[in-house]
Amino acid sequence: GDSVTQMEGPVTLSEEAFLTINCTYTATGYPSLFWYVQYPGEGLQLLLKATKADDKGSNKGFEATYRKETTSFHLEKGSVQVSDSAVYFCALSKTTDSWGKLQFGAGTQVVVTP
Amino acid sequence: EAGVTQFPSHSVIEKGQTVTLRCDPISGHDNLYWYRRVMGKEIKFLLHFVKESKQDESGMPNNRFLAERTGGTYSTLKVQPAELEDSGVYFCASSQGRSSYEQYFGPGTRLTVT
Numbered sequence: 001g002d003s004v005t006q007m008e009g010p011v012t013l014s015e016e017a018f019l020t021i022n023c024t025y026t027a028t029g030y031p032s033l034f035w036y037v038q039y040p041g042e043g044l045q046l047l048l049k050a051t052k053a054d055d056k057g058s059n060k061g062f063e064a065t066y067r068k069e070t071t072s073f074h075l076e077k078g079s080v081q082v083s084d085s086a087v088y089f090c091a092l093s094k095t096t097d098s099w100g101k102l103q104f105g106a107g108t109q110v111v112v113t114p
Numbered sequence: 115e116a117g118v119t120q121f122p123s124h125s126v127i128e129k130g131q132t133v134t135l136r137c138d139p140i141s142g143h144d145n146l147y148w149y150r151r152v153m154g155k156e157i158k159f160l161l162h163f164v165k166e167s168k169q170d171e172s173g174m175p176n177n178r179f180l181a182e183r184t185g186g187t188y189s190t191l192k193v194q195p196a197e198l199e200d201s202g203v204y205f206c207a208s209s210q211g212r213s214s215y216e217q218y219f220g221p222g223t224r225l226t227v228t
Contacts, residue, residue, distance in 0.1 A: 042221055100162075100217060101147070101170060106155050107151075107156070
């Protein structure tokens with residue numbers, strides 16, 4: 001079946017450091033890929049998405065590129081802030097046949113220190 | 115516009131008891147999803163309503179779980195009787211339209227079964 005694998009956390013880094021969170025997927029067909037973020041005490045929010053191969057999603061300084069050849073969707077940010085401390089979830093969806101049902105990875109906690 | 119709300123935010127019950135979780139989606143959203151995150155693992159899909167109808171309940175773990183969405187507005191998820199392995203965070207999400215990529219999540223209900 002379909003699955004999403006992302007790097008384990010927690011990831012601890014200093015403010016202004018470069019952040020990468022690896023995400024790979026296994027799926028039949030052509031899924032859409034997402035990164036969701038959960039800030040402390042809040043629900044998940046869509047951070048960015050990509051719906052086809054080679055698409056780049058971007059938002060709030062974060063970027064991820066849909067790589068079909070490596071089945072990956074790694075999240076990157078060039079200079080993190082303390083406010084980026086959160087749990088990040090990679091997810092896929094095959095909206096053509098599943099009404100948007102999301103398949104998530106286990107989440108990666110990111111802690112940014114001043 | 116009010117977001118997705120969930121009640122309670124935290125529930126602690128004993129094994130064998132019954133608990134009912136409630137989700138109020140964003141007004142006008144036909145799609146309502148329930149997900150669960152157990153023990154810091156991946157967030158797993160439980161079921162999906164379109165208005166008041168169950169579109170997909172393939173993720174429901176067993177018949178101790180009962181979900182309803184009377185009138186196509188709010189939804190309840192009842193666990194009866196609760197078992198230790200039911201502990202986790204239960205998320206609700208809503209979206210509008212069959213091809214909507216963005217699901218709006220509530221803050222979750224943390225269920226602890228002792």
